[in-house]
Amino acid sequence: MTFNRDRVALDALDTRLTQIARRLLPGATGAAEGNSVTLKALFADDSERTERLSLSVGELHLDYSKSLIDSEGLAALTKLAEASGMQGAISALFRGAKINQSEGRAALHTSLRSPESANAPHSALVSETLASLREFVDRVHSGEWTGYSGQTIDTVVNLGIGGSDLGPAMVVDALADFALNRPRVRFVSNVDPAHLARTLKGLDPATTLFIIASKTFGTLETLANARAARDWLVAASDEAAVARHFVAVSANIHAASDFGIEASNIFPLWDWVGGRFSLWSAIGLPIALGIGFEAFEELLGGAYAMDRHFETAPLHENLPVVSALLAFWYRQYGASPSTAVVPYSQDLSLFPAYLQQLYMESLGKSMSREGAALPFKTSEIIWGSAGTNGQHSYFQQLHQGTEFTPVEFIACATASVDGGDERHRQLLANCLSQSMALMNGDETSADVGADNWEPQKTIAGNRPSTTLLLKQLTPQNLGALTALYEHKVFALSVLWNINAFDQWGVELGKRLSKEVYAALSESAGSLTNQENIEAAASVESASTLDASTRALVQKISSWNTPR
Numbered sequence: 001m002t003f004n005r006d007r008v009a010l011d012a013l014d015t016r017l018t019q020i021a022r023r024l025l026p027g028a029t030g031a032a033e034g035n036s037v038t039l040k041a042l043f044a045d046d047s048e049r050t051e052r053l054s055l056s057v058g059e060l061h062l063d064y065s066k067s068l069i070d071s072e073g074l075a076a077l078t079k080l081a082e083a084s085g086m087q088g089a090i091s092a093l094f095r096g097a098k099i100n101q102s103e104g105r106a107a108l109h110t111s112l113r114s115p116e117s118a119n120a121p122h123s124a125l126v127s128e129t130l131a132s133l134r135e136f137v138d139r140v141h142s143g144e145w146t147g148y149s150g151q152t153i154d155t156v157v158n159l160g161i162g163g164s165d166l167g168p169a170m171v172v173d174a175l176a177d178f179a180l181n182r183p184r185v186r187f188v189s190n191v192d193p194a195h196l197a198r199t200l201k202g203l204d205p206a207t208t209l210f211i212i213a214s215k216t217f218g219t220l221e222t223l224a225n226a227r228a229a230r231d232w233l234v235a236a237s238d239e240a241a242v243a244r245h246f247v248a249v250s251a252n253i254h255a256a257s258d259f260g261i262e263a264s265n266i267f268p269l270w271d272w273v274g275g276r277f278s279l280w281s282a283i284g285l286p287i288a289l290g291i292g293f294e295a296f297e298e299l300l301g302g303a304y305a306m307d308r309h310f311e312t313a314p315l316h317e318n319l320p321v322v323s324a325l326l327a328f329w330y331r332q333y334g335a336s337p338s339t340a341v342v343p344y345s346q347d348l349s350l351f352p353a354y355l356q357q358l359y360m361e362s363l364g365k366s367m368s369r370e371g372a373a374l375p376f377k378t379s380e381i382i383w384g385s386a387g388t389n390g391q392h393s394y395f396q397q398l399h400q401g402t403e404f405t406p407v408e409f410i411a412c413a414t415a416s417v418d419g420g421d422e423r424h425r426q427l428l429a430n431c432l433s434q435s436m437a438l439m440n441g442d443e444t445s446a447d448v449g450a451d452n453w454e455p456q457k458t459i460a461g462n463r464p465s466t467t468l469l470l471k472q473l474t475p476q477n478l479g480a481l482t483a484l485y486e487h488k489v490f491a492l493s494v495l496w497n498i499n500a501f502d503q504w505g506v507e508l509g510k511r512l513s514k515e516v517y518a519a520l521s522e523s524a525g526s527l528t529n530q531e532n533i534e535a536a537a538s539v540e541s542a543s544t545l546d547a548s549t550r551a552l553v554q555k556i557s558s559w560n561t562p563r
């Protein structure tokens with residue numbers, strides 16, 4: 001399906017926004033040397049700017065007044081959202097239209113957090129699955145679920161990658177202060193054997209439960225790790241132990257059963273839930289095990305509140321839409337190649353990594369929804385890490401580098417640990433002062449007196465940022481924050497006319513890795529098992545590799561003398 005785009009209005013608005021950008025955005029096409037309107041001037045001209053350019057939803061508050069935008073620009077951007085068919089696209093998302101047209105699927109992650117009474121699409125299926133998850137979680141927590149030796153489970157290891165890892169891992173880490181005493185939850189994603197080996201070190205097979213989290217149950221990394229984990233368990237017990245120590249979350253029930261997992265321990269997922277939008281589904285099982293089912297439900301509740309806002313708020317007051325419009329503005333008209341997302345919260349240190357998949361796997365596309373080459377740049381690069389650490393590494397570039405990078409600061413008003421108030425104030429002071437420094441710069445330190453001028457000390461300022469404040473990092477607020485970014489990504493996809501829900505670019509690498517794996521196995525002389533023979537057969541011969549890759553394969557094997 002396509003969204004209702006008003007081509008004529010979009011072209012006119014594009015011309016209008018290009019003109020506005022010339023006076024506001026560094027790097028805009030046709031902008032005069034030095035922009036005529038600066039952030040400082042925008043504040044000086046409008047005493048109510050902060051009030052007007054701020055939005056609150058529940059316990060989330062966005063101040064976007066330090067953005068390089070004025071009233072005229074905001075009005076034109078809102079019109080652009082209208083002309084892009086935003087309102088219709090939002091309705092299509094929630095009602096379950098097949099908006100992922102390249103795969104013929106709906107994208108109904110919002111149904112996963114709708115209460116049954118709201119009667120969202122698939123609500124009965126969602127409730128049924130939540131009930132079975134709750135029952136399982138209760139059995140683990142109560143100690144009724146035991147391992148092969150009759151002991152209770154004290155550690156859960158989630159084996160999954162991409163959307164089957166990043167979302168739940170981010171939430172479990174962010175909400176560590178809500179963690180129950182037992183079980184502790186660990187995540188293994190990388191096929192690098194070091195990841196599993198390090199995680200299993202010191203664990204007792206008799207008290208460890210594995211979740212194989214894979215929507216397709218066909219992902220190489222996850223299956224390789226699952227097989228290695230099973231070997232580790234069986235070495236300490238026997239095959240019969242597998243059923244007590246492995247559960248799965250998957251849309252591919254057959255493959256999960258073939259692995260040896262009992263049907264009652266396979267929690268379903270459906271094709272209308274995209275991997276990177278799946279933490280609200282049974283993929284969230286490690287979250288519920290780690291922080292308890294009630295807290296998991298609060299997370300869903302927070303996301304649901306953001307869903308309601310996204311579906312009903314007018315576009316100019318719609319937090320995800322306004323956030324998307326600002327990102328679009330910088331990327332489309334300011335030639336800004338990246339955005340830094342900097343949570344001033346150690347608890348949210350995995351948030352940028354989670355966001356990278358959500359954002360760039362969704363928006364890193366160069367074809368329109370209709371399959372035409374897009375004549376403009378799409379997704380900017382998302383990067384960042386927890387503050388204040390970033391201040392002592394890449395912030396130099398943010399302040400004095402040759403390109404401007406919009407910064408999204410995220411901070412929590414209250415400390416997450418008892419007795420940490422004073423240091424938390426230091427943290428917040430650093431966050432707020434960085435956005436001030438980016439905006440105001442410093443023209444005076446360069447003047448060191450006695451006719452001495454040290455230009456390298458000049459900080460020009462006029463660099464934009466937004467600050468998103470959470471009252472506190474609770475499950476509810478984390479749910480709202482995460483849903484905010486999900487909807488921002490969707491709103492951006494509507495503005496760029498992109499399908500946010502497929503990821504064909506990832507598939508090529510998966511295919512090629514089989515060819516290279518066959519070549520590596522061949523040169524290591526280890527084509528002994530069925531898996532390698534199949535891999536080799538699929539490519540016929542490693543000679544299909546290019547010269548550079550072939551040489552690298554040879555170098556690796558020459559350095560891999562048999563142990």
Ligand code: F6P
Pocket residue numbers: 161162163164213214215216217218219222275276361503506
């Ligand atoms: O990396 C591509 C991808 O398909 C992601 O979209 C997905 O989240 C991840 O692989 C894992 O897939 P699965 O859950 O099927 O193992």
